[in-house]
Amino acid sequence: MIGDLDARLGEALARLPDYLGGHVLVSMTALALGIALSIPLALVSIRRPAFRAVVLALSSIVQTIPGLALLALFYPLLLGLAALSLRAFGVSFSALGFLPAVLALALYSLLPVLRNAVTGLTGIDPAIREAALGVGMTRRQALWMVELPLALPVVMAGIRTAAVWVIGTATLSTPIGQTSLGNYIFAGLQTQNWVLVLFGCVAAALLALAVDQLLALIEGGLGARRRGRVVVGLLGMALIIIGALAPGWSQPRARYLVGAKTFTEQYILASLIEQRLRGAGLSAARREGLGSSVILDALAANEIDVYVDYTGTIWANGLHRTDAKPRAEVTAEVAKWLKDERGITLLGELGFENAYALAMPKKRAEALGVHSIADLARVAPRLTIAGDYEFFSRPEWTALRQAYGLSFRTQRTMQPEFMYPAAGAGEVDVISAYTSEGRVAQYDLVVLDDNKHVIPPYDAVILISPRDANDRALIDAVRPLVGAIDVDLMRAANQRATSGAGDRSPNAVARWMAEQLARKSEKK
Amino acid sequence: MSKMSTPAVISFERVSKVYDGTRTLESVTLAVAEREFLAIVGGSGAGKTTLLRLINRLIDPSDGIVRLEGEDVRTLDPIALRRRIGYVFQNIGLFPHMTVAENIAITPRLLGWDAASRAARVDELIDLVRLDRAKYRDRLPHQLSGGERQRVGVARALAARPRIVLMDEPFGALDPITRDALGRDVRALHDELGLTTVMITHDALEAVLLADRIVVMRDGHAIADGTPRALLAGDADPYVRELMQTPRRQAERLHALIAGPAA
Numbered sequence: 194m195i196g197d198l199d200a201r202l203g204e205a206l207a208r209l210p211d212y213l214g215g216h217v218l219v220s221m222t223a224l225a226l227g228i229a230l231s232i233p234l235a236l237v238s239i240r241r242p243a244f245r246a247v248v249l250a251l252s253s254i255v256q257t258i259p260g261l262a263l264l265a266l267f268y269p270l271l272l273g274l275a276a277l278s279l280r281a282f283g284v285s286f287s288a289l290g291f292l293p294a295v296l297a298l299a300l301y302s303l304l305p306v307l308r309n310a311v312t313g314l315t316g317i318d319p320a321i322r323e324a325a326l327g328v329g330m331t332r333r334q335a336l337w338m339v340e341l342p343l344a345l346p347v348v349m350a351g352i353r354t355a356a357v358w359v360i361g362t363a364t365l366s367t368p369i370g371q372t373s374l375g376n377y378i379f380a381g382l383q384t385q386n387w388v389l390v391l392f393g394c395v396a397a398a399l400l401a402l403a404v405d406q407l408l409a410l411i412e413g414g415l416g417a418r419r420r421g422r423v424v425v426g427l428l429g430m431a432l433i434i435i436g437a438l439a440p441g442w443s444q445p446r447a448r449y450l451v452g453a454k455t456f457t458e459q460y461i462l463a464s465l466i467e468q469r470l471r472g473a474g475l476s477a478a479r480r481e482g483l484g485s486s487v488i489l490d491a492l493a494a495n496e497i498d499v500y501v502d503y504t505g506t507i508w509a510n511g512l513h514r515t516d517a518k519p520r521a522e523v524t525a526e527v528a529k530w531l532k533d534e535r536g537i538t539l540l541g542e543l544g545f546e547n548a549y550a551l552a553m554p555k556k557r558a559e560a561l562g563v564h565s566i567a568d569l570a571r572v573a574p575r576l577t578i579a580g581d582y583e584f585f586s587r588p589e590w591t592a593l594r595q596a597y598g599l600s601f602r603t604q605r606t607m608q609p610e611f612m613y614p615a616a617g618a619g620e621v622d623v624i625s626a627y628t629s630e631g632r633v634a635q636y637d638l639v640v641l642d643d644n645k646h647v648i649p650p651y652d653a654v655i656l657i658s659p660r661d662a663n664d665r666a667l668i669d670a671v672r673p674l675v676g677a678i679d680v681d682l683m684r685a686a687n688q689r690a691t692s693g694a695g696d697r698s699p700n701a702v703a704r705w706m707a708e709q710l711a712r713k714s715e716k717k
Numbered sequence: 718m719s720k721m722s723t724p725a726v727i728s729f730e731r732v733s734k735v736y737d738g739t740r741t742l743e744s745v746t747l748a749v750a751e752r753e754f755l756a757i758v759g760g761s762g763a764g765k766t767t768l769l770r771l772i773n774r775l776i777d778p779s780d781g782i783v784r785l786e787g788e789d790v791r792t793l794d795p796i797a798l799r800r801r802i803g804y805v806f807q808n809i810g811l812f813p814h815m816t817v818a819e820n821i822a823i824t825p826r827l828l829g830w831d832a833a834s835r836a837a838r839v840d841e842l843i844d845l846v847r848l849d850r851a852k853y854r855d856r857l858p859h860q861l862s863g864g865e866r867q868r869v870g871v872a873r874a875l876a877a878r879p880r881i882v883l884m885d886e887p888f889g890a891l892d893p894i895t896r897d898a899l900g901r902d903v904r905a906l907h908d909e910l911g912l913t914t915v916m917i918t919h920d921a922l923e924a925v926l927l928a929d930r931i932v933v934m935r936d937g938h939a940i941a942d943g944t945p946r947a948l949l950a951g952d953a954d955p956y957v958r959e960l961m962q963t964p965r966r967q968a969e970r971l972h973a974l975i976a977g978p979a980a
Contacts, residue, residue, distance in 0.1 A: 324810030326775060328824050328873065329800030338823075342814045 201388040204698050205377060213396065215372030217437030220363040220400075223295045224356055227302030232348075234303075235310030236336070245311060252304040260362040263301065267293035268369045268487050272494070289487070289496040290480075294366035294373075301362055302355035309351025313344030349412035353405050360401040364393065367482040368455060370491060374400070379455055379482040380699070382610060403433065447478035449667060452491060452500035455482050456609065457690050457699070458547065458629060458683065462501045462653070464703035466671060473670035485583070486510070493535040495660040499671060503547055505589075505651035507531065515588040520546075520650040527654075536659030540668065541675035545629055545683045548651035549589050551578075552626035552638040554616055565642040569623065570597045576622035579605045579612050584625040589648050596647040613638070629653075629680055631688025653678070677710055724787070726751050726881060726913045727772055732781035734767050734937075741767045743937040744781065754907050754914045756924035758960065759934035765917045766807070768934070769883050772915070773802045785881075800824055803874030803882035807889060807917075809866050811858040817843070817869050818854045824877040842872040847902060864895035871903060875910070882907075884916040888923070900927055922964035925949065933957050 231252075238245035255263070271293050317340055325335035341348075364375030377393025380386070407429040414422025449470050453463035463479050470477035480497050485506065491497050504527045508514050512530050517523075528539035551566055563569050569576075578601045584590055585604060593599055605621060616624045617636035626633055626640060628651070633640060655674065661667050690702045725748035734742040742764045749755050757765050770776045771783050774795040783790045790798060811820050821842050822835040830838070843850045846868040858866055867887060874882055887903070888896040904927050907914050918924050924931050925945040933941040933948070933956075941948060941957040948961045 318808075320806065320808040320810050321812065323775065324804075324806050324812070327773065327799060327804040327806060327810070329796055329827050330823075331796055334827065339812055339814075343812075 201386060201698075202392070204700075205389055205392040208376070209396070212372055212374050212376050212393075213400070214437045214439075216360070216363055216374045216397070216400065217434060219291060219294045219366060219371050219373060220298065220356075220359045221434055222291075223298030223363070224302055224352075224359050226295060226299035227355055227359070228306055228352060230299065231303050231307035232310055235307055235314060238311060239314045249304075249308060249311065252300075252307055255300050256304045260297075260301065261365045261368070264294060264297045264362075264365055264369050265484060265487070267297045268484075268490070271296070272490055275494070289491045289494065290366075290370035290372070293369050294363065294371035298359050298363055298366070302359045305351045305354040305358065306348070307351075309354075310344065310348045313347030313351075314340055316347070317343050346412060346416055349408065349415070353408045353412070356404050356408060357401045360397060360404060364397050368484040369487055370480055370483050370496070372480075376482055380460060382608070386698070400433075404430070407433075447476045449475055449477040449499065449661075450497040451477060451479045452483055452488050452497035453479060453481040454485055454488055454500075458627075458687050459501065460699035461686055461690055461702050461706065462543075464699045465674070465706055466499060466501075466655075468700075468703055468707060469670050469674065470667070473666065475666055475670060489535070489537075489656075492537055492656055492658050495658045498658050498661050498667065500656055501543065501653050502656050503651040503653055505548060505649040508649050509588050511535075514649070515592055517592070517646050517649040520652055523650050524652055524654065531656065536662070538657040538659075538662045540655040540657055540671060543653040543655065543674060543678040543683075544676045545653055545678055545680035546651050547627050547629040547653055547683070549584065549587070549648055550626050550628050550640045550643070551593075551623055552616070552633055552640045553623045554619065555637050555639045557619070557622060558639050558641070563641065565644050566593065566597050566599070566647075567644055569641055570599050573599050573601050573623075576601055577603045577605065578623040578625075579607045579615060579621040580625040581609045581612065582606060590625075592647045593643075596645050629683040629687060631684050631686070631691060634684070635688055635691075653683075674710075677713070678706075682706065682709060724751070725749060725784070726753075726786055727915065728784045729768070729771075730782045730784070732771065732778045732783055734764075734771065734776065735779040736767075740937050742771075742778075745937075745939045747932055747939055747942060749913060749915060751913055752911055754904065754927060754929045755916070756928035756931045757915065757917045757934055758919065758921055758924045758931055760919060762936075763934040764937040765919075765934050766885055769885055769915060769917055772881075772883060773799045773804060775799075800828055800877060801879055801881075803877070803879040803912075805867075805870050805874045805882070805884040805887045807885040807887075809858075809870045809890075811866060811869060811873070813858050816855045816857055817848075817861070820858070820869055821872045821876050823873060828877055838876060842876055845875070845906065846872045848872075863891055864899060867891060867899060868902075871899075871906075875906070880911070880913060882912050882914045884914065886917050886919070888918075896923075903927070921960050922967065925961075925964050933960060 234248055238248055258266075268289070321339060321343070322335065325339040330338060363373050364378055366373050367375035367379045374393045374397045377389050377396070381389030381391075381393060407426045410429070411423050411426035414420065414426060451463045451466045451470070453459040460481060463481060467477045467479055480491075483491060483497075488497070488500060489502065489507070489511070492500060504520075504523050507527045507530070508523055511534070512526065518526075524539070524542060531537040531539050551569065553563065553569075558564070561572050563572065580590070585606065601623070607615065612621075612624045613632040613636045615621050616638060624638075626638065628640065655671055657664075657668065686702050686706050689705065690697050690699060727749040729745050729747050731744045731746055732742060733740060733744050745764075745768065757768060759765050767776065771778055772785070772790070774790055774793070777791060785793065785798070812823070815823070818836075818839045821839045825835045825838055839854070840850055843853060848865060848868055853861070853865070853869075858869070861869065871887070874884075884903075888899055891899065900923060906912070916928065928945060930942070930944055931948055932939050935956055940954050941952050948957065949965055952958050952961065
């Protein structure tokens with residue numbers, strides 16, 4: 194047990210320079226941008242009450258948008274802007290990761306700095322303001338020599354609040370492709386590695402605390418007119434930034450980036466592909482925890498080079514199809530659409546499906562006499578169903594309900610990691626499951642038959658970016674995976690990653706898969 | 718008599734000021750001679766502060782002309798104008814984040830004096846307003862008593878060697894002893910430095926004791942203008958009579974008390 198903990202901490206520590214560097218870079222840039230925007234806005238708005246009301250209202254509204262949504266919204270926005278700029282000026286920029294994260298976080302930091310700056314500046318005693326003019330200051334001199342210094346403590350308090358918020362919220366920039374301490378949290382949640390989740394939270398909290406204390410030191414130094422304290426505070430900030438960025442400078446950037454969505458199977462497969470690329474002598478790295486809608490755009494924009502997606506996902510989200518067709522036909526149509534519309538190459542199927550399915554505890558299913566979804570429809574009005582975040586808004590759910598006339602007593606949305614235990618414990622009766630999921634067996638669940646074939650096939654397929662369409666080195670390294678992974682192997686790998694003892698990091702499970710694959714090919 | 722012979726340093730020619738539709742000043746005409754110490758007396762809302770703010774262009778008149786040494790102030794740059802006029806504010810108005818020395822040196826600094834001359838001038842002024850250099854130079858305003866603060870306020874007003882000093886209720890918030898001492902010191906400085914001073918006060922006794930001449934303001938009008946002696950002797954206006962009789966009555970009672978039989 195102790196050895197296990199040590200291994201997990203070791204794994205977490207090994208990634209710290211990379212994750213912390215990304216986190217510091219994105220949060221400090223966002224904070225600097227936020228300050229650079231809000232101070233002039235505050236200055237403009239002190240003498241314009243109407244403008245001030247509008248600006249404060251807008252920044253309050255921004256604050257009410259959940260951090261994750263705000264970050265996610267910036268991605269398509271920038272993608273559109275990048276396409277526009279490419280058309281207009283022939284220049285494009287990366288809409289993935291850094292830029293959307295910085296912009297969203299900067300917007301997030303606007304309110305505390307702006308509100309405090311306005312409060313600080315409007316709160317100055319009118320007598321002092323008049324004295325500043327009376328002794329012969331220009332408006333600008335009054336601002337710099339009197340108003341700003343007097344407002345400074347309040348402004349600094351706002352900056353400190355913003356710093357803590359931004360550092361905390363930056364953990365949510367992982368799904369839009371910005372490496373941050375959130376990588377620990379997202380990966381840990383997916384693989385039920387609580388050590389990793391805790392490590393990410395503690396690291397972010399410590400960073401926030403350190404920055405807050407350094408800012409407090411600067412603030413105190415400015416207030417008490419002690420230059421030494423200000424210098425120490427500034428040096429501390431510089432040290433954090435340089436220390437966080439130094440590893441990034443010494444490491445050369447990898448040529449090939451392997452993408453992964455936000456669940457266990459994706460982490461394992463990305464690691465497997467990365468290992469194959471490295472085995473072929475190519476420099477490769479992973480971009481993990483990308484949102485489901487972000488990742489395909491990122492591939493089309495050549496911001497990642499390769500990843501595994503599922504035909505059914507693209508069928509529904511890309512082609513906007515709600516009908517179901519046989520596996521081969523779906524794969525062929527998806528491949529054609531990807532090539533024609535996005536320039537993406539579908540290299541081939543891995544050999545297993547990760548389809549949506551409905552599952553329920555085996556004993557309960559037997560007691561109710563339920564074997565198929567058609568059987569389920571009879572008893573559904575008495576049952577509770579739980580689905581992951583997207584399930585109930587997906588066309589598959591609509592199709593299932595219409596085809597089988599499903600109607601449940603209650604319907605709940607849950608994080609997948611908690612859905613399975615909830616079903617196992619009988620807290621919910623039916624859950625949305627995945628066919629390659631290892632936990633179906635672990636929690637003694639049974640997958641119900643979809644006799645009417647309403648749910649489209651979800652073949653796992655390797656996708657290659659437009660830039661790498663003819664890259665022999667990449668394709669040769671990845672091609673052996675095509676058709677090599679059956680659903681049993683994937684289930685076993687998924688189960689291995691989320692339960693059992695020993696090293697169950699995605700890297701270790703991917704190595705285990707590679708061994709299984711090698712053994713299989715020897716047998717042939 | 719002397720008023721006629723020396724040219725006016727400050728003059729108001731039928732000056733009116735309208736604030737949000739209400740007249741705070743109604744066609745005021747008056748002149749301040751060189752080296753004169755003028756007190757403007759009146760109740761609150763009489764237009765006293767408006768009068769003062771018109772001189773250094775913190776506000777501009779709605780009507781009429783304010784002249785400084787013969788020139789219409791509206792033709793002068795307000796920033797340069799304010800730097801050559803000393804101003805002692807009603808609420809003292811020291812900058813709370815600056816030391817005593819920095820507060821005093823503010824106008825010289827704005828005028829671009831070098832650090833050495835500023836430092837020398839600060840020392841000179843701290844002496845002039847009778848504070849202890851070593852003790853007060855580097856203190857912040859909140860570490861001073863009310864009287865000390867207003868001494869610094871006076872020093873700041875005098876720092877750039879102005880020939881004109883405007884004072885808005887400078888001793889209003891002080892205790893009687895400090896008030897008397899500071900008043901006498903200010904009058905002494907006025908004489909010593911050859912200043913032209915306009916001081917606002919609501920206290921007729923203070924005006925009588927310090928000023929060469931008193932203007933009484935009421936509802937935006939200058940309703941009386943004369944030497945303390947002349948105004949104490951009586952005036953046609955009942956308000957002025959009432960106002961000037963107060964210090965007189967107080968003096969008489971005091972006199973009776975001192976001269977009368979011991980109890």
